[in-house]
Amino acid sequence: MSNSGSDAVFIRRFDAFDRVLHGVLMFSFLGLAATGLPLIFSEETWARALARVFGGFVVAGWLHRVCAILLIGLFTVHLTRIGRRIIVGRRFDLLWGPHSMVPQPRDVRDLVQHVRWFLGRGPRPRFDRFTYWEKFDYWAVFWGMAIIGGSGLLLWFPEFFARFLPGWVFNVALLVHGEEALLAVGFIFTLHFFNGHLRPEKFPMDTVIFTGHVTTEELEEDRPAEYERLRATGQLEALRVPPAPPWLERLGRTVGTIAIVIGLSLVGLILYAVLT
């Protein structure tokens, strides 16, 4: 949807670093989901088949751990980068304001206004750089990292942690690791996919996370508050970038399609297991 004409003007939204991190996040998350779900649904035929596809439970277990390390690694890199920007770069605007992922009163107003728009009772909210649902997606990863990552480590090294933690912690860890994973998988593969890609205005996908840029036209429509601010402060020209090379656009569409197909397939398998 980003290429709406040959004379379109492109504005950078995500830098290369963030896009690579999102790519690693996609890969590790899909890997974790595909290797972990067979355990939760171990009595399903498809779970046994999926475990076999990964070379058996032992290999699947190690792939799961490799993806976990990758995810923890990228999480650390992201935190370090944000921390450096704020502390060393004195980018305090990352803590509050339109450039910040921190939830703010504006997000509540936007949510209410958005729902009113759904119902035809008001205009669409004038979103800024990050919408409330994007912030939810972002913080869900933090919550998930703490709950799934933490419980995962407990389950990876139970002998070590049992030296100072009571036994019931491992019972709880096993439960929340699975349930929280179901929440994460269900959320990303349905709601995030819909919000970011599959809803009619973006269908079949929004390639901004792969190419990093949006057209001024799209920006003005989707995030009018940001567009106005950038134009008023004269930053629009500074953020102008050349169109992404065709190979990047193609790569993004291919990777995105594969991810959506895998994700929706896993959701289908979960629904099949839950409903039968």
Place this chain on the structure above:
Amino acid sequence: MAVGVRLAMVALVVAGLCAGLVASSGAPPAQDPPTNDVCLTCHGDPGATSAAGRSVAVDETRFGGSVHGSMAMACVDCHTDLAATEDFPHAERLARVSCSTCHSDAVAAYDLSSHALARRQDTASVAATCVDCHTAHEIRPAADPESTTYALNLPTTCSRCHGSADVIAAGRIAIGNVGAAYADSIHGRAISRSGLVVAATCTSCHGAHDIRPGSDPGSRVHRANIPSVCGACHEGIERVYETGAHGVGVTSGIAQAAVCADCHTAHDIQRAEAPAWQLDVIAECGTCHTDQIRTYRDTFHGQVTSLGYTRVATCASCHGSHAIFASDDPRSMISSTRLLTTCQQCHTEATEGFTGYDPHADKHNRERNPELYWASRAMTWLLVGTFGFFGLHTLLWLPRSALARREKRRARAAAPETTADPEA
């Protein structure tokens, strides 16, 4: 010596028969009974058939090699109704041969069997009689490798019916094709692949003549008798089993207490090291221990075994197999004194605190696992809340988004000039 005794017995019987005949007829027989050669005049022809087309041929050599032939028994010793016949060929239908004249114990035992029962209940039954297992004219002692009842041949003999779909259907044999199941079992393979004459065959467990239904308390394969039947060979296991909860249950008359066949199956017994069996037996434990199997399946151990891998703990890994004791029994593998050692079989670095994990935790049981219970409730609400809120959010967004897309397209179609030329 055995042959000598048998010969003496046969001589007695024959003498008795003759005496009986003499007594009943009241006069000496008109002539000697027909010799085997007389019979073989017709029956020695390999193509000899009855009027109904059934073969009535008798192979002289094979009869000679049989236990009766080697004792020089006459055809009419069994076909007694032909002893006084002078007119040959004789009548088409002969009296049924009665083996009990000599083998009264075996026939008495047979009369108690499922085979005899089936024949009494249904005259058209094809249930086995003496000749079905032993043959008619080529009977050899069970110790003779050429005998149909020799250990290595017996499974084939029984499978002629118990491996035949037709007979199983006609006889409504509920247990089905046990011939095939046995052939694939450790016992069957020991016979067919290893030629191991000491391996259990059908008769080792069921007996030979008095094969009775398992529901009959007098049956060798009645639940209460199974441990001693298996223990006849597996004596060491039986001794250990008797000390465990299942064994004590059986001896104290608890009918449901697991016996050998409940876990190992009756006919399809597999090697205990076989992964497939180790996984299957978990479900067998679960047929009685329903709560335990449910909570086991909630754990990593249960999930991995359910996926088909044996690398993690199965029931037997923690509870043992033949001598399973209650957890408060010091002999139990999960008693407080032995639990850590049990965990350390796999979790070599485990310490005392590790044993605080509950491998059968129940998220629905607030008394037993309060932390897990509340964690489960919280997770449920979190999932319901998140999916409920955003699910509704999406459902409302979807039609509005579709509408917005249509409006945008319409606007573009209506004013193509403005978008193409921003300067205008």
